[in-house]
Amino acid sequence: MERNVEKMLNRVSVVFISIGTVLMVIMILQTPKTCISPEAPSKPHTHFPRSTCDSSPRQHLPLPKKNARLWSSKAWKSRLSSFSNYFLRFRDLGFLQNHTKALCLSAGAGHAPMALSNIGLADVTAVELVDSIPLVKRADPHNLPFFDGVFDFAFTAHLAEALFPWRFVEEMERTVRRGGFCVVAVDECGGDDVRDIARLFHKSKVVDVANVTLEGSKRTSILFKVQDSPT
Numbered sequence: 001m002e003r004n005v006e007k008m009l010n011r012v013s014v015v016f017i018s019i020g021t022v023l024m025v026i027m028i029l030q031t032p033k034t035c036i037s038p039e040a041p042s043k044p045h046t047h048f049p050r051s052t053c054d055s056s057p058r059q060h061l062p063l064p065k066k067n068a069r070l071w072s073s074k075a076w077k078s079r080l081s082s083f084s085n086y087f088l089r090f091r092d093l094g095f096l097q098n099h100t101k102a103l104c105l106s107a108g109a110g111h112a113p114m115a116l117s118n119i120g121l122a123d124v125t126a127v128e129l130v131d132s133i134p135l136v137k138r139a140d141p142h143n144l145p146f147f148d149g150v151f152d153f154a155f156t157a158h159l160a161e162a163l164f165p166w167r168f169v170e171e172m173e174r175t176v177r178r179g180g181f182c183v184v185a186v187d188e189c190g191g192d193d194v195r196d197i198a199r200l201f202h203k204s205k206v207v208d209v210a211n212v213t214l215e216g217s218k219r220t221s222i223l224f225k226v227q228d229s230p231t
Helices: 002-029 063-071 074-092 111-118 165-175 191-198
Strands: 101-105 123-128 151-156 176-187 204-214 217-226
Touching (some): 074 176, 111 123, 151 165, 165 176, 176 191
Parallel strands (some): 101 123, 101 151
Antiparallel strands (some): 204 217
16 A cells, blocks of 8 residues: 555656656746847837846947046036146145146046146046046056156045055155145044144145045145155
8 A cells, every 4th residue: 555655656746847847948948028029129218237038248338438428427527526626726826737747646537637637737647456547547556656756746535545554655755756746635634633644744744734625525635745855
């Protein structure tokens, strides 16, 4: 009796396994109803992504078109305007001219270098750990690939994120000529914090401190002049 029951259960198992296999094959071979036919006209709401079963490769925009789309966005223009207004103050004070050779460290996507170019500077270099061609080149701000004293002006808004702030500042001072300027924009702070930051600059002297608004945030801008001789 038990043997007959066991045989029956084995047969039932085989049947169910066979049915399951057939159904799985059918599901694999059959195009789901949620897929869009290649011949179907495109619709705005199905432009990207078309569907989860669309195996066609995604279309990648050429870099110039990608940049044009990015630079025309409202967010980009807002941040660019903020940096432009920030740098105009230094131009009005006489620290920036059209012939100034400027360096932006930890420049992100490139708002700062574009702003400097927009206010008239013809020679602007920007570096970041990840490049953003054509505005920002790939380089480590802690180990800059430039000769000593080749820039007139260096700027960063990301000193606080530097892995080794002292090394970061050392490279700023090394690549800026004597009599040139280094500028850092940090979270809004007072006297003691400003003095702590100033201690990192062994070859420069503070010549201007101002509270500003940059990218919608309250910041403290500190301008250093690289000395004719180490201090």
